[in-house]
Amino acid sequence: MKNYPVSQPLITELDIHYVNLATKSGWVSSLGEYLDIFEKKFAEFCGVKYCILTSNGTCAIQLALLSMNLKAGDEVIIPDLTFVATANAVVHAGGIPVFADILPDSLNIDPQSIERLITYKTKAIIAVHLYGHPAKMDLINIIAKKHNLFVIEDAAEAHGAELHNKIVGGLADCATFSFYGNKIITTGEGGAITTNSDLIYNKAKFLRDHAMSSDRKYWHEEIGFNFRMTNLQAALGYSQLLRVESIIKERSEIFKWYKKYLLLNESVRLNLEEDGVKNVIWLIRLEIDFLDEERRNNLMVDLKKLGVDTRPYFYPMSLLPMYQNNVFENKISTMKYDKGINLPTYLGLSELDVKNISEIVNKILY
Numbered sequence: 001m002k003n004y005p006v007s008q009p010l011i012t013e014l015d016i017h018y019v020n021l022a023t024k025s026g027w028v029s030s031l032g033e034y035l036d037i038f039e040k041k042f043a044e045f046c047g048v049k050y051c052i053l054t055s056n057g058t059c060a061i062q063l064a065l066l067s068m069n070l071k072a073g074d075e076v077i078i079p080d081l082t083f084v085a086t087a088n089a090v091v092h093a094g095g096i097p098v099f100a101d102i103l104p105d106s107l108n109i110d111p112q113s114i115e116r117l118i119t120y121k122t123k124a125i126i127a128v129h130l131y132g133h134p135a136k137m138d139l140i141n142i143i144a145k146k147h148n149l150f151v152i153e154d155a156a157e158a159h160g161a162e163l164h165n166k167i168v169g170g171l172a173d174c175a176t177f178s179f180y181g182n183k184i185i186t187t188g189e190g191g192a193i194t195t196n197s198d199l200i201y202n203k204a205k206f207l208r209d210h211a212m213s214s215d216r217k218y219w220h221e222e223i224g225f226n227f228r229m230t231n232l233q234a235a236l237g238y239s240q241l242l243r244v245e246s247i248i249k250e251r252s253e254i255f256k257w258y259k260k261y262l263l264l265n266e267s268v269r270l271n272l273e274e275d276g277v278k279n280v281i282w283l284i285r286l287e288i289d290f291l292d293e294e295r296r297n298n299l300m301v302d303l304k305k306l307g308v309d310t311r312p313y314f315y316p317m318s319l320l321p322m323y324q325n326n327v328f329e330n331k332i333s334t335m336k337y338d339k340g341i342n343l344p345t346y347l348g349l350s351e352l353d354v355k356n357i358s359e360i361v362n363k364i365l366y
């Protein structure tokens, strides 16, 4: 029996070559040519002026918020259904996360729900492109403009996704990315902010390196952070970015195979495909309307016994112990979270593998 993990990185000989070069150069910390070139190339990839590389995607969100001068007690509206990093980063930046409901089809933040939550304390909105599907940035930007709010894209799962032919990373005041091992491209751990704003760029760079004065060494005017990436990580990221187009294509091939072999119907669905949107496949998500948490867990155990590893959807943040202060009930988030699992999604899966996995899923479900 073959075992299929949910995710695994593909590290090529070329990746190893570049990391070796970085190692041999002696520039192993946060200075070095791969940091410069990866920052430059990732900004180009996102069609923006600037990229600031960070230690991970969580601190990229925190740094983005602080670069917008978030103050203690400011509210930041985020989707209820997301990875906990989005909420935690708001708290680490001194803010208060406020949870908006999601749209039932894309699972992304619902612009109407955002409007209901805006108060005089609201400072920013974070729109997460969950599973690589771009959020409704046009509507969100209109709302933000009306209320004078900042907008951040949390594009941790969405490198290369497009909304109306515009690539994510440049669809708001700034965007944040993750290069964790299971993301579209990886640096092991790592993250980035992308932006066209000189203000955000300069502030983020400053805070990333202990808020050190640029012309006076070891002179610090505020309390900053060490949120830097290493040159070794950047070498891996640069190498992966060289083939990002083929990575994205291969992931969408995997999606097509699942679509071909899984028995789907109105109540058993895969990732949304939407007009005007080019989503990237971070993870395959299979949503099954007749599941509840217990049945979903049983399904995952049954699949595991047959060699197919899965993950559940994220829990709504407003159900987690530390965030149970939500005023509104987010009906869609609460309805959706226990209905979905993520199926194996990684480079190297063949059509035959996907056929095998799909047949196992079909057998258990029907």
Ligand SMILES: *Cc1c(COP(=O)(O)O)cnc(C)c1O
Pocket (backbone or CB within 6 Å): 056, 057, 058, 059, 082, 083, 085, 086, 128, 154, 156, 157, 177, 178, 179, 180, 189, 190, 191
């Ligand atoms: C992965 C992820 C993050 C955090 O990235 P790390 O690099 O793991 O810190 C943030 N938001 C979302 C939606 C993610 O999926």
